Amino acid sequence: MTFAFDKERHRQGKGSEVEIFEAYLRQKGLKLTVPRRQLLELIFDDHSHFTADQLFDRCRERDVRISKATLYRTLAILTDCKLLSAHDFGGEAKYYEHVFGHEHHDHLVCLACRKIVEFQSPDIEKLQDQAAEELGFAPIHHSLAIFGVCAACAETAEGRKVIEEGQAGPTSVSD
Amino acid sequence: MTFAFDKERHRQGKGSEVEIFEAYLRQKGLKLTVPRRQLLELIFDDHSHFTADQLFDRCRERDVRISKATLYRTLAILTDCKLLSAHDFGGEAKYYEHVFGHEHHDHLVCLACRKIVEFQSPDIEKLQDQAAEELGFAPIHHSLAIFGVCAACAETAEGRKVIEEGQAGPTSVSD
DNA sequence: CTCGATAATGAGAGTGATTCTCATTTAGGG
């Protein structure tokens, strides 16, 4: 009952995403509507990470007229069928990214310029599963974000200030 | 310029927290007011993790009349001087916990009952710093939460459903 | 102890992302 089943095959155009989406809709008794098709096109045609608002703007740019309600509803479906994943790095809005055809990864967030870099660490994954097991938890997913200052920002006054305060300008939030 | 400097000494009553708080206020030219004193008392007198709303309720229970504005302002100061840390597990509200006198730890979150368990893994910490360094980031803090189902919930229908769906009942958010 | 500059407070308005409501429209199986 998993839909992103052929992760082995790597990027192969958005065809697969559409197929997975359609299969999921069918399985749930949902309908493939025009707005959903348009959103799918916009989302998988390129930008692999975005916020709901950025997607909304993009719709307007391309003269695709879709309400925010529909946009959010569609994003929810896409995360449910695991074509997208939603992340919350403590900023204003959630951050969505493609899942299909991408390896699992965690994130480094620059507290000065908010740049986000992906990284992988199989060793960390292993230790996490181990920790969960030790405490009787069946791990389902996890979220690891390292907040710091990127190389570029470490050169700037802003970046140095953040490092000095050892914190994201007063009151940073983590999880 | 760090205020939670004597982490070595473990729990020793809320005296130390008050001292640290006062030192921080003085250093920043802020004032020790009645509402701040009352909040400090409530926060460090016991419950070591809570949401802003829970704290607000607690105030009303004890007939401590404080506005939400002041409550939030005080929580911000307390996180700034590192007596509290703020976490966002993707739920409704932020989650605050005591820092002074507690070891650093990460969290396991049960997706069925929302229970939160703490755990430590120095090995993971090391690997994290390593990952950050490799990508040119100066790490400042991190956030690791493992979402899963706790032992107790794994016995329930609810828990099993969550595990099966491999997800937090439609649309979970991580970071 | 008294002043006065400056910070803090409370109440409520304001924000901003996300969700809900509901009357109207559409998809798609039979």
Place this chain on the structure above:
DNA sequence: CCCTAAATGAGAATCACTCTCATTATCGAG
């Protein structure tokens, strides 16, 4: 082609949190 269930759009509603601002309190200097 029909009918029912699902989807849509527009705007109202939520909800945690922040801001505004007139009033009050703190605390160091004198």
